[in-house]
Amino acid sequence: MRLVYILYGFGILFSIAGIGYLAAEYVRYLSEAGKLLSLLLTAAMFAFLGKYFEKLGW
Amino acid sequence: MAARLRNLFLYPALACFFGIIAIFVVDGYMGIYDTVYITAGEQEQVIEADFWLRDYNDYYYEPTVANWGEKVFFRYEVDNRQFQSYSDDIEVSLWRSQQKVLDLLSEEMQVASFDKGQLEWVVDTGELDTMPPEEFAEYTVIIKRGEIERKIILFLNRSSSNIAVPSK
Numbered sequence: 001m002r003l004v005y006i007l008y009g010f011g012i013l014f015s016i017a018g019i020g021y022l023a024a025e026y027v028r029y030l031s032e033a034g035k036l037l038s039l040l041l042t043a044a045m046f047a048f049l050g051k052y053f054e055k056l057g058w
Numbered sequence: 059m060a061a062r063l064r065n066l067f068l069y070p071a072l073a074c075f076f077g078i079i080a081i082f083v084v085d086g087y088m089g090i091y092d093t094v095y096i097t098a099g100e101q102e103q104v105i106e107a108d109f110w111l112r113d114y115n116d117y118y119y120e121p122t123v124a125n126w127g128e129k130v131f132f133r134y135e136v137d138n139r140q141f142q143s144y145s146d147d148i149e150v151s152l153w154r155s156q157q158k159v160l161d162l163l164s165e166e167m168q169v170a171s172f173d174k175g176q177l178e179w180v181v182d183t184g185e186l187d188t189m190p191p192e193e194f195a196e197y198t199v200i201i202k203r204g205e206i207e208r209k210i211i212l213f214l215n216r217s218s219s220n221i222a223v224p225s226k
Contacts, residue, residue, distance in 0.1 A: 029089070045074035
C-alpha cells in the first residue's frame with residue numbers, strides 16, 4: 001500500500017512540474033490582461049479545491 | 059447532500075482550470091507577431107517572433123555573417139492575429155558605433171485582420187563607406203515598428219573577400 005502512495009506522490013509531482021513548466025514556457029505569449037485573469041482564476045481554482053478537500057474531510 | 063455540497067466547490071474549480079487553459083490557447087495565439095528572414099550568401103536565417111518575447115531580448119546576437127561587398131536581403135513579416143486591422147510605421151536603418159549609417163526603409167504597413175504583411179529591403183555592403191580596419195565589422199540593423207524596436211547584429215567579414223575563386 002505504501003508503494004502505491006509513493007507512486008501517487010511521484011505522479012502528482014510530475015504532473016505539477018509538467019504543468020508548471022508549460023505555464024512558465026507559454027506565459028510570455030499572454031497579454032497583461034490575460035496574465036492577470038489567469039492569476040485570478042488560479043487563485044480561485046485553489047480556493048475552490050481547498051474547500052472541496054475540506055468537505056472531503058482532509 | 060454532503061456530496062452535492064462538495065461538488066458545489068469541485069465544479070467551479072474545474073471551470074477555473076478550463077478557463078485558464080482557454081486563456082492560454084486563445085490569448086496566447088492572439089496578438090501581433092513579427093518574423094525576420096535574413097539571407098546572406100546562400101544561407102537564410104529566420105528570427106522567429108518568440109525570440110523577442112524571450113527574457114526581454116533587445117538584440118539578436120546570432121551572427122549574420124556577410125562578406126564585404128555582398129548584398130544582404132531582409133524580409134520582415136508581420137502576422138496580425140487580431141480582430142481589427144493593424145497599421146504602423148516601419149522604419150529600418152543601419153547603425154554603427156551609435157551612429158546612423160543609412161536609412162533603409164520607411165513605410166506604413168497595413169495588415170488586415172488575421173492576415174500577414176511583408177516588407178523587403180536590401181543592405182548592399184558594397185555601397186557602404188570604406189571598410190573598417192577590423193577583420194569583422196559589426197553593424198546593427200534597427201527595425202522600428204511603432205514603439206517597438208528590433209535590433210539585429212550584422213557582421214561583415216573582410217578576409218573572405220580576398221579568397222581566390224578557382225577558375226574552371
